[in-house]
Amino acid sequence: MRQRFVAKSFVCTFLLLAVSAVAQDFLPSWNNGPAKQAILNFVKTTTDKSNPNFVPPEQRIATFDQDGTTWVEHPMYTQVVFALDRVVELAPQHPEWKTTAPFSAVLSGDKAAMAKFTMKDLEAILMATHTGMSVEQFQTIVRDWIDKAKDPRWHRPYTELIYQPMLELMQYLRANGYKTYIVTGGGQEFVRAYAEKVYGIPPEQIIGTAIDAQFTYNAAGQGVLMRPAKLLLNDNFSGKPEDIYLFTGRHSKAAFGNSTGDQQMLEYTQAGGGAPLMMLVLHDDATREYAYGPAHGLPDSKVGTFTQALYDEAKSKGWTVISMKNDWKRVFGWEK
């Protein structure tokens, strides 16, 4: 009887260990390698009370760039696709757009002209399509669009073009007490429209380029927030650490990006001391996604530029460059 009990207990323990060993891989879409190891080390170090680099729970903040870091940004930022679709949708109310650049190029589908759009052209299109309504109306417009729109390559909703390894990383960090933030050069309100559903990140943890919402009264005399054509925050480059501090009053302890627009966010994360984690996604996988840099001999790109200088800085400062090709077992959740 006694021996049987011991044997049974041994089997149980073995099964429990086996189950927990399986359950413990919170990053199943990551290949074993330096990137995955850097993540595991970071979490182990900063959540171990006996470690000198322990981070108290209230200071656990992790910040993620979006375009090219948590979802696909090629051949064009999703929000730009949204804006171009909106130009077509709004055209009947703007007959003058037929003959006014940059709108005329969009309406006639002139891809050569659109490829040459300057930053000023894009700003004109963004302002014309993203402002003039209440904040609630804008949320509805984005939600309606993102529920229907599909990308040109995989013919899937854009919200399915999230990188599965990054989703696992977010969940793993949250399971270890980290508050996850999106810190995007894209529009804060655009991302807020789907972030809770897609990333499990609530609106108060979305930091982004922001329109200066304006309080006014509607016809019924009730307070309403409108979106005027006025930029408040440009959440790119230096804007990223500045806005993280504005919103949180803290240093992020882990920062994830993929382009020169994320450089200062990673630099400021590192400047906070301790044992922070800085990672950059390198798009070196044309088969499963896209390949662009120009770092590491990859083709140059205007969208999500990862310069050689940034690559060199990462290497010299101990940041981790994630090779999409080598570090990710799968890219999307719908892959086998």
Next chain:
Amino acid sequence: MRQRFVAKSFVCTFLLLAVSAVAQDFLPSWNNGPAKQAILNFVKTTTDKSNPNFVPPEQRIATFDQDGTTWVEHPMYTQVVFALDRVVELAPQHPEWKTTAPFSAVLSGDKAAMAKFTMKDLEAILMATHTGMSVEQFQTIVRDWIDKAKDPRWHRPYTELIYQPMLELMQYLRANGYKTYIVTGGGQEFVRAYAEKVYGIPPEQIIGTAIDAQFTYNAAGQGVLMRPAKLLLNDNFSGKPEDIYLFTGRHSKAAFGNSTGDQQMLEYTQAGGGAPLMMLVLHDDATREYAYGPAHGLPDSKVGTFTQALYDEAKSKGWTVISMKNDWKRVFGWEK
């Protein structure tokens, strides 16, 4: 035996009920009256899943003005006292201040001239004393000051001039799943320096008037955020609902203020629908604190003005005016 058990059980139940009745008064510093009742009704309604005005936990946001709402603002805003002390402290580095208004008035202690300070004078003093250092240096400066400074009436640290009933209200709301935010016309970074200790509110839930922090590099080449003399957010009047939305992407469900600077925050809270709570503290207690309005026949005041128009709006829209004199059993935690 059976009867004895029943009797024992009855006594136990009675004791448990008595204990829980005592434990249930989360607002012991509030007199029973319409204000306390409005708070209890609000929490009961919005946390009851069967109620049509139930608020899901993630949407539970309560916003508190600070000066005059959660702590004393008379005879002068605490942050202005800080700024004036800083002028004296910094004077040796600015010999020109001896003969330059408005600094000269501060340095010579000319109270008549200081009483006539315009908004522009105050801004000049605030900028000269609040900018030019890193965000961390500013935190240290504020903490050092607030640890030592004492108010002129009670000779206590300013952080002891918190209203005990409002502290209980914050705790009660948090116990019911509400995230409490400070939304202050005062400086965001000033409040962040002590808010966690004093209110139990973390820096990411402090919204306020904000300097546009600027990312740059220190001599060691590390990223640092400096405070230039440039205003980013003016968190007063319309700025309050605008900034609440910028930071949270949500409507607050409960809003607490005491002056015209809080009007739009309360209006926008009400415009969110449901069964929100809007409250204004009326300072009608010269004995225990101060008495000013000019609403309700109280003396006029430049600091924390509560106009009759705001009072009338509150009454017509069903907001609750808290009478400090009648609704608060005690004002400060150190009172008996």
